[in-house]
Amino acid sequence: MSIPSPWRSAFPALAAFDAEGQTYLDSAATAQKPQALIDALASYYSSGAANVHRAQHLPGERATRAFEATRSKLAHWLNGGSPAQIVFTHGATEAINLLAYGLEAQFRAGDQIVISALEHHANLLPWQRLAQRRGLELVVLPLDSRGIVDLDAANRLIGPRTRLLAISQLSNVLGTWQPLPELLALARAQGALTVVDGAQGVVHGRHNLSALGCDFYVFSSHKLYGPDGLGVLWGRPQALELLQHWQFGGEMVRLADYQSAEFHGAPMGFEAGTPAIGAVIGLGASLDWLEGLDSAETAAHEDILHTSLLAGLEARDGVRILGEPKAALASFTVEGVHSADLAHLLTEQGVAVRAGHHCAMPLLKTLGISGAVRASLGLYNDSSDLERFFTALDRALELLR
Ligand SMILES: Cc1ncc(COP(=O)(O)O)c(C=O)c1O
Known part of the structure; x- marks a missing residue:
């Protein structure tokens, strides 16, 4: 199902990313900026x-x-x-x-x-x-x-x-x-x-x-x-x-x-x-x-994209999502795969995600892991970003397993 973002064109960085084949899924680290700013x-x-x-x-x-x-x-x-x-x-x-x-x-x-x-x-x-x-x-x-x-x-x-x-x-x-x-x-x-x-x-x-x-x-x-x-x-x-x-x-x-x-x-x-x-x-x-945005519309967009992110991750063998995320991001590990290796292969394919301890080392220790990959969404993301992410993820997992 195609999920377009009505706000993508308000962010010039997204057009630049599209032109250079980059997919930005790291908005929880920092968000892109609207033209208005x-x-x-x-x-x-x-x-x-x-x-x-x-x-x-x-x-x-x-x-x-x-x-x-x-x-x-x-x-x-x-x-x-x-x-x-x-x-x-x-x-x-x-x-x-x-x-x-x-x-x-x-x-x-x-x-x-x-x-x-x-x-x-x-x-x-x-x-x-x-x-x-x-x-x-x-x-x-x-x-x-x-x-x-x-x-x-x-x-x-x-x-x-x-x-x-x-x-x-x-x-x-x-x-x-x-x-x-x-x-x-x-x-x-x-x-x-x-x-x-x-x-x-x-x-x-x-x-x-x-x-x-x-x-x-x-x-x-x-x-x-x-x-x-x-x-x-x-x-x-x-x-x-x-x-x-x-x-x-x-x-x-x-x-x-x-x-x-x-x-x-x-x-x-x-x-x-x-x-x-x-x-x-x-x-x-x-x-x-x-x-100027309709907050019900932005919430619905974030929600539908997030549901799609979670469903895609859950459908893949060996993927473990950390916790039960309810908003705009998902951190995950993959059985038998080091998160730094996975992030490296995603990066090589032009997918920007965050990997590591996410500035929460004690939490990761509590969860019994040393690192995880996090994909996070902004208002400008759409289903094409998720498609590119999952294509890159499947390729990376094929190589690493
Ligand atoms: C939950 C939380 N608290 C605090 C911070 C620190 O924010 P900053 O690095 O912008 O000061 C972050 C940044 O990722 C965060 O996610």
Whole structure:
């Protein structure tokens, strides 16, 4: 069955890939960019770059207006209350590091930080280091056979010593949505802070952060069809007030003397130095483009293509899909075949997939494997991409077996 993508032509990279025989199935690593974003970047840079928040001249005023407009668009896109709740960082990774430093004073030796067994290194290592610095216990919630956090275990493990829960919304390896309402409620009942890693989740569907019930939510622009070098930290106003400043320099300071200084609160107090101005303006254009799509239509497209990806994998002998993926990706191993060899042969045939530990080494160890191949989908993928993938996969398996 042919499944066309109505949005493929909005992404010039897809035409370039088609021309050079490349099939892009690595959108969970980074997404291709719509023409609307490329135009916005070209327009900003060709009409005059300027620094934000500090220049009185016209280009500076124009850049500041466009920059701050993205903050408002994000607050709207995320159903996240006020633009002041949005802090720009350089990525999801930096946003989580900001939290792990900014919240340090909230912990006493013996307190617990709870994460899950499927976290990306970005949502593991900053907490691991914080636990080491402050003498805290890092508690890891186990998964059930589907690759979803086991709620009975979470009920047992989240307790009075839990001061913070940091959890992925959607696993970058297993493609499973985590039971956020239940987990966040368990943490809140203990008075713990909550951090949601939305790096993968934010891309699929619309979210309502005001209703989700977390204190902080982070993601990277580059996976949401936006520019790279830019991340977003959203926080509840009362939670943002708990943050200690962590990077110091221009723009984040209200008053400075040689021996002391006073700092702004969020968001400015956490955006030290010149931000990624062009990227922020570009993300605004990507959001405008996404706002123009019918979310039911995009969800249906992702769903039908994903079902077709899973069915194709399941139909092949020896293929083991990790977990029960529900969104836009599938990681898999093949009996008797090394995933690096398989990825190499797919790459040679022009199929871009991800192979290895997917920045989740402890999870792969738990699953008893050292690597897996991941195919992931974006709005621009269509059934021709899957056909090329499966043709290449069959050829590779023929060679390797
Ligand atoms: C679930 C998850 N969290 C965090 C990250 C880190 O994102 P970045 O490298 O853009 O900071 C990723 C990136 O793959 C991810 O998939």
